[in-house]
Amino acid sequence: MHHSIPEDVVSLDIESIDFNNKYTLKILVLNLFDTTEQSVQANHPVDKDVLPPDTEFKGYRHMIKQNIKFETDNVEYILERYHSTNKSKVYEAELPEDVRYSEFGSDLKSFVMHLYYSGRVTENKIWKILEEMGSSYPKDRFQIS
Numbered sequence: 001m002h003h004s005i006p007e008d009v010v011s012l013d014i015e016s017i018d019f020n021n022k023y024t025l026k027i028l029v030l031n032l033f034d035t036t037e038q039s040v041q042a043n044h045p046v047d048k049d050v051l052p053p054d055t056e057f058k059g060y061r062h063m064i065k066q067n068i069k070f071e072t073d074n075v076e077y078i079l080e081r082y083h084s085t086n087k088s089k090v091y092e093a094e095l096p097e098d099v100r101y102s103e104f105g106s107d108l109k110s111f112v113m114h115l116y117y118s119g120r121v122t123e124n125k126i127w128k129i130l131e132e133m134g135s136s137y138p139k140d141r142f143q144i145s
Contacts, residue, residue, distance in 0.1 A: 015097070019109075022117045029114040072134040073105070103137060116144050 018024055079093040098106045108130075115121040115129070127142045 015101075019113055025110075025113045025117050029110050029118070070133060073107070074134075075099075075105070103141075112144065 017028065077095055079095070082091040083089070084091065094100065102109065104112070112126055115126050116123070123142060123144050126144070127139050130137060
């Protein structure tokens, strides 16, 4: 089963989202969950040694077992830098728009906002969850708002 990602999700401008609006965040998170569904097929054959000689293949029975994965997806951006001696200025490549003004990527921001606003999880508990998942973000700089 393959789902294509809707154009409005692909072209989403993360900076235009009102993260203080709980309803907007709830809809955003639910839409993201809907578009990130993936199915993997795992074919499991019958052990032919247990079949009697008169058996006849009749097709397959399809079953879907749902699961969810939580894993870190850290990206190290390597930004080119140049220095002009004449202008006494450093020129550096820019970060992608969705991470330029934040320590977090858009998926992690959505997850944190969902926990905070929909799940009413405290900042301390969210920070603890992120720490246990491998985040190295300093606790004294972690703040939602």
